Amino acid sequence: xxxxxxxxxxxxxxxxxxxxxxxxxxxxxxxxxxxxxxxxxxxxxxxxxxxxxxxxxxxxxxxxxxxxxxxxxxxxxxxxxxxxxxxxxxxxxxxxxxxxxxxxxxxxxxxxxxxxxxxxxxxxxxxxxxxxxxxxxxxxxxxxxxxxxxxxxxxxxxxxxxxxxxxxxxxxxxxxxxxxxxxxxxxxxxxxxxxxxxxxxxxxxxxxxxxxxxxxxxxxxxxxxxxxxxxxxxxxxxxxxxxxxxxxxxxxxxxxxxxxxxxxxxxxxxxxxxxxxxxxxxxxxxxxxxxxxxxxxxxxxxxxxxxxxxxxxxxxxxxxxxxxxxxxxxxxxxxxxxxxxxxxxxxxxxxxxxxxxxxxxxxxxxxxxxxxxxxxxxxxxxxxxxxxxxxxxxxxxxxxxxxxxxxxxxxxxxxxxxxxxxxxxxxxxxxxxxxxxxxxxxxxxxxxxxxxxxxxxxxxxxxxxxxxxxxxxxxxxxxxxxxxxxxxxxxxxxx
Amino acid sequence: xxxxxxxxxxxxxxxxxxxxxxxxxxxxxxxxxxxxxxxxxxxxxxxxxxxxxxxxxxxxxxxxxxxxxxxxxxxxxxxxxxxxxxxxxxxxxxxxxxxxxxxxxxxxxxxxxxxxxxxxxxxxxx
Amino acid sequence: xxxxxxxxxxxxxxxxxxxxxxxxxxxxxxxxxxxxxxxxxxxxxxxxxxxxxxxxxxxxxxxxxxxxxxxxxxxxxxxxx
Numbered sequence: 064x065x066x067x068x069x070x071x072x073x074x075x076x077x078x079x080x081x082x083x084x085x086x087x088x089x090x091x092x093x094x095x096x097x098x099x100x101x102x103x104x105x106x107x108x109x110x111x112x113x114x115x116x117x118x119x120x121x122x123x124x125x126x127x128x129x130x131x132x133x134x135x136x137x138x139x140x141x142x143x144x145x146x147x148x149x150x151x152x153x154x155x156x157x158x159x160x161x162x163x164x165x166x167x168x169x170x171x172x173x174x175x176x177x178x179x180x181x182x183x184x185x186x187x188x189x190x191x192x193x194x195x196x197x198x199x200x201x202x203x204x205x206x207x208x209x210x211x212x213x214x215x216x217x218x219x220x221x222x223x224x225x226x227x228x229x230x231x232x233x234x235x236x237x238x239x240x241x242x243x244x245x246x247x248x249x250x251x252x253x254x255x256x257x258x259x260x261x262x263x264x265x266x267x268x269x270x271x272x273x274x275x276x277x278x279x280x281x282x283x284x285x286x287x288x289x290x291x292x293x294x295x296x297x298x299x300x301x302x303x304x305x306x307x308x309x310x311x312x313x314x315x316x317x318x319x320x321x322x323x324x325x326x327x328x329x330x331x332x333x334x335x336x337x338x339x340x341x342x343x344x345x346x347x348x349x350x351x352x353x354x355x356x357x358x359x360x361x362x363x364x365x366x367x368x369x370x371x372x373x374x375x376x377x378x379x380x381x382x383x384x385x386x387x388x389x390x391x392x393x394x395x396x397x398x399x400x401x402x403x404x405x406x407x408x409x410x411x412x413x414x415x416x417x418x419x420x421x422x423x424x425x426x427x428x429x430x431x432x433x434x435x436x437x438x439x440x441x442x443x444x445x446x447x448x449x450x451x452x453x454x455x456x457x458x459x460x461x462x463x464x465x466x467x468x469x470x471x472x473x474x475x476x477x478x479x480x481x482x483x484x485x486x487x488x489x490x491x492x493x494x495x496x497x498x499x500x501x502x503x504x505x506x507x508x509x510x511x512x513x514x515x516x517x518x519x520x521x522x523x524x525x526x527x528x529x530x531x532x533x534x535x536x537x538x539x540x541x542x543x544x545x546x547x548x549x550x551x552x553x554x555x556x557x558x
Numbered sequence: 559x560x561x562x563x564x565x566x567x568x569x570x571x572x573x574x575x576x577x578x579x580x581x582x583x584x585x586x587x588x589x590x591x592x593x594x595x596x597x598x599x600x601x602x603x604x605x606x607x608x609x610x611x612x613x614x615x616x617x618x619x620x621x622x623x624x625x626x627x628x629x630x631x632x633x634x635x636x637x638x639x640x641x642x643x644x645x646x647x648x649x650x651x652x653x654x655x656x657x658x659x660x661x662x663x664x665x666x667x668x669x670x671x672x673x674x675x676x677x678x679x680x681x682x683x684x
Numbered sequence: 685x686x687x688x689x690x691x692x693x694x695x696x697x698x699x700x701x702x703x704x705x706x707x708x709x710x711x712x713x714x715x716x717x718x719x720x721x722x723x724x725x726x727x728x729x730x731x732x733x734x735x736x737x738x739x740x741x742x743x744x745x746x747x748x749x750x751x752x753x754x755x756x757x758x759x760x761x762x763x764x765x
Contacts, residue, residue: 201644208651212658219662225682227665234659235586238599242606245648249610252641574694578701585705591763593710593755597717600748601701604724607736615731622732637732645736653743653751660755667759674764 069119072112073128073141073196076151077206080109080189084182091178099170102181103162106188110155113192117148121546125554127198135199135259142198142260146402146551149543150325151195153409154318156532158188164417164525165310168424172308173220180220184314187213191322200248200258200334203326204241207290210322211237214315220308222428229302236299240289243282250279251334264334271343280344283330291323293383294357301376309423312372313416316379321409324386328402331390332555347393354388355484357381362488365495371419371430374495378415378454381488382408388481389469395557397472397481402548403540404465410536411453411462414529418447421518421526422503430499434506442523444503446530451496453533456489461536464544571612578605592666592673596659603652607645614638690730697723710761714752721745 083105090097120126125144129135162169162184173180190210197203215237219230252258254275255266267276285296292300300320304312331340340346361381368374382404389401421443426432437444453460466485473481536543578601585598614637622639624631667673670681700723704716721744729737 201647205647205651208655212651212654215658215662219665224669227662227669228678228682231592231659231662231666234655234662235595235599238603238655239583239586242603246606246609249606249613249641253613258644570691570694574698577698581698581701581705589705590765591710593759594705594713594763594765597704597713600717601705601720604721604744607740608724608727611728611731611733611736614733619732621734623734639735642733642736645733646739649736649739649743653748656748657751660751664755664758673759 069115070126070128072116072119073143074130076109076112076116076196077189077193079112080105080185080192083109084185084189087185088178088182095175095177098178098181099162099166102185103159103166105185106155106159106162109188109192110152110159113148113152113155116143117145117152120145120148125550136257136262139202140198140259140261141196143196144551144554145547147195147325147329149547150322150406150409151192153406154188154191154195154322157317157409157413158184158314160525160528160532161310161314161413161417164522164529165313165420166521167519168310180217183213183216187217187314188318191318194322194326198260200251200260200263202258204245204248207244208241210319211241211290214319217311218303218307218315220311221306222308223306225302226306226308229299229306233299233303236289236296240286240296242286243289244286247279247282247284247286250275250282254279260329260334264336267335267339271339277344280335280340284327284346287323287327287330288353291320291327291383292380293353293387294360294380295353297357297380297383300380301373304376304379305370305373309372309420313413313420316376316416317409317412320379320383321405321412324383324405327387327390328398328405332557337393337555337557341393347391350387350391351478351481352391354384354386354391355480357384358388358484358488360384362491362495366491369430370428371423371433371499372416372428374430374499375412375415375419378492378495379412381492382412382454384488385465385469385485388484389472392469392473392476392478392481394472394476395552396468396475398557399544399548399552400465400468400470400472402551403468403544404462406543406547407453407461407465407536407540410529410532411450414446414450414533415454417529418443418450418526421522422447430502433499433502436503437500440518443518443526446526448500449530450533451499453537455492455496459537461533461540464537464540468544571608571615575605575609575612578602578608590675592663592675592678593660596656596663599659600652600656603648603655607648607652610641610645610648614641690727693723693727693730697727708763708765710756710763711753714749714756717752718745718749721748 087098087102087105090101120143128141130139170177187210190206193206194203194210197206215230215234218233219227251263254270254273255263257263257266289296304316358381361377361384365374365377386401386405389397422436425440426436453462456462456466469485470482582598582602582605586595589595616634616637619637620635622636663673670678672678697720700716700720704713704720707713707716721740725737725740725745728740
């Protein structure tokens with residue numbers, strides 16, 4: 064395909080995503096059984112677009128795409144660089160694997176409403192993708208709301224009867240978060256008169272120490288922190304992700320929070336700038352404080368849980384803590400570590416939730432019900448072990464590399480709080496996961512309470528693919544740092 | 559004294575938006591009925607829309623619509639239309655959020671037979 | 685002339701918001717909330733944002749109220765607070 068066409072993929076990803084979701088719903092009117100294959104095809108097409116965009120960016124470097132040819136500050140711009148192109152590719156891969164893997168379960172649970180569910184599914188990933196690619200602060204808000212609104216609806220599809228109530232609680236907190244973000248953007252607009260990220264960052268340097276900008280900074284940070292589930296603002300997260308339908312949790316848990324974490328980096332490094340955020344507003348201390356608190360809280364609370372998926376939700380909170388703590392330390396190695404951890408975490412959390420969901424289907428939601436599960440489904444359990452070892456940070460796994468850079472960065476900055484918290488939480492995670500291994504491996508039950516469920520080939524294929532994704536991220540850690548993370552840091556003028 | 563009065567009176571829109579935000583937050587936090595919380599959420603969102611419209615307002619400015627004129631126009635005679643355009647989207651977003659939240663409330667009512675938060679929590683504990 | 689109308693609308697907006705939150709009948713909440721949205725739209729029309737006022741009048745005051753009444757029809761009308 065010619066290069067000029069590939070440039071347009073940056074906007075096609077979003078517009079076609081919106082269009083295809085509506086066509087998927089319209090398929091219900093023709094034949095309901097067409098919806099799911101069509102959704103798979105659409106996500107496959109979008110993944111292809113995302114992949115060729117990624118190849119283009121790697122070959123020719125980052126570029127800006129002007130919607131309708133209007134240059135900013137008048138028009139909306141999309142900015143595509145190595146990091147967000149890669150993250151967008153990961154989003155589509157995760158969505159595709161998850162959909163293929165859980166095809167039967169979607170049909171079984173949502174059979175008569177499959178059109179609507181698939182439309183929401185595509186809209187959700189389109190919203191996330193738009194958040195990643197856009198370079199316009201208000202456009203980001205709109206796409207954020209698209210992703211959140213569809214997320215609320217998807218989370219309300221429940222395994223348990225608490226699901227709608229948990230989802231409504233998320234609606235309240237999520238709306239407060241999004242409104243705070245919008246308010247912050249308003250304050251920036253008062254002072255700069257622009258909404259384009261690059262334009263705002265250029266104008267902001269001319270007016271340092273303005274209280275209006277400071278208010279905008281605080282509102283935007285708190286808004287995004289609520290959406291990403293950082294420790295004091297995390298209350299919605301365990302409830303919403305635990306009670307929902309399994310395949311939905313394995314879609315939203317890895318993607319939703321990580322994409323918002325990317326927004327934090329984008330906003331701090333490319334809108335406010337490093338000197339501004341760290342030296343004038345001393346973000347470093349605040350982020351370190353919140354990050355360390357999140358790491359410790361997540362790791363300790365996870366130990367108390369009896370429900371497997373709820374336990375994994377607290378692991379997600381810990382991972383968010385790593386990312387924010389790395390940002391708080393603020394030197395190049397720590398931020399490199401957080402960004403690498405962010406990318407790896409998408410793959411790790413996805414694999415963890417997908418395989419844990421497989422175990423839950425075969426046994427039950429409680430950890431003590433896992434007895435003998437390793438005998439029952441040796442394949443799914445081994446992928447679960449792989450993902451858990453990666454979260455703990457055993458050397459060849461991707462989790463190790465992220466933590467390594469984080470530790471190195473915190474040592475260089477003499478920040479022993481972060482250093483200690485990461486080591487301690489790795490230790491606690493080891494205890495946590497080995498407790499589940501122990502239940503699954505050593506405690507045999509003579510007569511399993513549930514018979515082994517028949518699992519289709521595509522489900523096994525999906526779980527295997529998610530495991531392969533984790534292994535690949537581990538093997539390719541060096542090129543990922545070299546070609547994806549470091550150019551991003553270089554453009555942020557970090558070293 | 560005059561400057562303080564000027565500070566309060568001159569920015570009454572901003573005071574109002576803060577007041578409305580607080581009313582919305584109060585309803586979201588302290589009300590027991592889920593429908594009331596949803597109303598509070600919507601008030602919270604309209605408060606932010608009011609904030610944006612106040613940004614674009616200019617004293618003595620008029621509606622930003624141009625007749626067919628050939629001569630140049632003075633910018634300060636018109637209010638800034640950009641925040642208005644942004645808020646068109648925000649209104650639609652707030653209505654969609656309202657709709658989704660009400661749909662969830664109906665789901666909850668079908669599940670538990672009530673919309674009072676304490677009764678739902680009691681029902682979930684069993 | 686302008687500021688008297690402004691002040692009147694502002695006071696009514698606030699009282700409608702408080703009343704909508706405090707009243708015990710949810711149908712009354714729906715109507716008061718519709719009135720709140722409509723007064724908000726008047727306020728924006730005064731401030732020169734006619735397009736926003738149009739949208740709010742049709743979408744905010746119109747569709748929202750319809751949604752709300754529909755939701756109350758499917759749930760319960762009375763509440764304790």
